[in-house]
Amino acid sequence: MKKVIYFLVLGVLFLNCESKKEVPKTVDSNIEKTAINTVLNTWHKSAAEANFETYFNAMTAESIFIGTDASENWKNAAFKEFSKPYFDKGKAWSFTSVERNIYIYKNGEIAWFDELLETQMGICRGSGVLIKNDDIWKIEHYVLSLTIPNDNMDAVKLINKEKDSLLLKKLEK
Known part of the structure; x- marks a missing residue:
């Protein structure tokens, strides 16, 4: 009799676990990409x-913002x-996306992107990760x-050589 009760309890537990499986979420990538584009365009x-x-x-x-200078790895507050x-001066910076690729993880709650930007510094590349929380x-x-x-890499390496060397020495400490 103990074996029968034991198997009944195991069966109930198994069925209970099976019934609580989450139904896979259907993600409409077009809707999500439109929302992400709106967030990024509004942000810029x-x-x-x-x-x-x-x-x-x-x-x-x-959030983290990594800038163009090797020292710029900013946590949100900083x-x-x-x-x-x-x-406060009335204009921070001006970035306009001229090309953007968005990728959405299958659960629809994480996305990543890359973009080419027209900026006051010339063409830049931005890339990042977004998370969706409470549908935002x-x-x-x-x-x-x-x-x-x-073709310009050798010239840029020469320009950066001294500062790169100083930063590497600082980071080695």
């Missing part, structure tokens, strides 16, 4: 218009502090990079 526009609150509300509280004087996409991680034509 808010910098050009010096709208500090809108700009930083597009980012998570834990990036806000660095950026505030630029926004926010930027979690962003990397801004200068684009360097391969």
Whole structure:
């Protein structure tokens, strides 16, 4: 009798576990990509218009912004502090996406992208990760990079040689 009860309990537990499996979420990638494009376009526009609150509300509280300088690896609070004087002057920076690729993870809650940007520095590349929380996409991680034509790489290496050397020495300590 104990064996019968034991198997009944195991059967009930198994059925209970099976019934609680989550139904896979269906993700409409076109809708999500439209929402992500809106977030990124508004984010870039808010910098050009010096709208500090809108700009930083597009980012998570834990977000990271990596700038073009090797020393620029900003956590959100530090990036806000660095950026505030630029926004206070009425125009922070102006980035316009001229090409963007968006990729959405199958659960529909994580996306990553790359974009070519027209900027005051020339053409740059941005890439990043967004997360969706409570149906709202926010930027979690962003990397801004200068684009360097391969034919110009030797000249750029010469320009950067001294500063790169100093930074490497600092990081080795």
